[in-house]
Amino acid sequence: MVEQRLAAGDVGLLVNNAGMSLKGGILENEPAAFSRIIALNVTAPTRLAAAAGKAFVARGGGAIVNVSSVLALAPEMFEGIYSGTKAYLLNLSQALAAQLKDKGIYVQAVLPGATRTDLWEKAGRDVNSFPEGMLMEVGDMVDAALIGFDRGETITIPPLADEVQFTAMQNARLAMAPNLSKSAVAPRYRLPLAG
Template sequence: MNTSVKLGTALITGASSGIGAAYADRLARRGYDLVLVARNQARLDQLADRLAKETGRQIRTLAADLNHSEGVHKVEALIRDDQTLTMLVNNAGIGSAAPLLQADVDVMESMITLNITALTRLTYAAAPAFVARGAGTIINISSAVAIAPEILNGVYGATKAYVLALSQSLKHELADKGLRVQAVLPGAIRTEFWDVAGTPVDSLPAEMVMSVDDLVDAALAGLDQGEFATIPSLPSVDGWNAYEAARVALVPHLSLSKPGARYNVQ
């Protein structure tokens, strides 16, 4: 146990289980104090007690439901006011595997509220605070469906595409102001996500499903290596670089005064 390293405080949403709990474990062992945010106070306390004993870090908890404005406002206030905060991990989210014609639109709206609205508000609280302090890191947990929305529920894919797009914009606008941004795009991960989404994880091919520990270890390795977008199962960064190069190549042609020649518009 090394308590001499001080990297500031990391706030993690959805921290009581799964990916968020794994981030809490790894970041505490790296030398971060933590603020753990989730709905379940009992789970938060159990995790905080264990990590405090094992790492010697200061672990605080904040029970908040990010599907409701009251919970979001509590976390926003903490982010703005806590001068020790150096990292935000936007992990809280829900998913769905239901086809559009079988999906409940109220559930879709709730997913948008958590995956997009809450994440946006917390990001808007953190980014100015980090810029004012001259440094800070925002890790946004997106998904592989951000670039392959046909795989699962379309609204879920759209929410994760939003997370990726917001992260790209943050990097473009604020990287030179001391803000570090990483988007993590996991594939299928063995978590409670699949129970909520309505597709048992054991129904998926085993070779598709990564453990939470491997995901978070790979994501943090990507952060250490300076990656903006980390797709943990991608064999080489060349795949992402090719995808991004193709996207960037389109940009000069997205808004011109004349239609493309293939439309034969005189």
């Protein structure tokens, strides 16, 4: 239904916000739970971004906001399935931002840190037990995301004070990119020569 609404062409902004976490991780959950989280956190935003992207190209512009998570950058901090879905959404956002910018379409990935919402209780976690200073109020997170939107940022990380930490990682990644597809095996993986 939302896909059809987007395809109708009268919507100019898609916010992919719906998402869930799991109670426990890969060892504590059954396949149905993995399917549920992947359907909501991966399949749904992908389908909606595709429908919006096509409609926005046809109408000559639009914006897609994908709510990812800082866990996309810090998989070791959580159970791995949730963070994996959020890494997917970050990756998709970066690729779409690059592909669609010349068509007048703006794509933003928002990476909140721990934020005071119902998500934590649903995941069986008590936010009051979080270390002091770790939890952001939802209004502050959304205000920061909107400032990032107004600035045209591709990636907005509301809690990250030192932006250089992120840009250094991005620059290192982009510098590595031309070296990632080569006909020759890297020397460290070559078998030792006989004799």
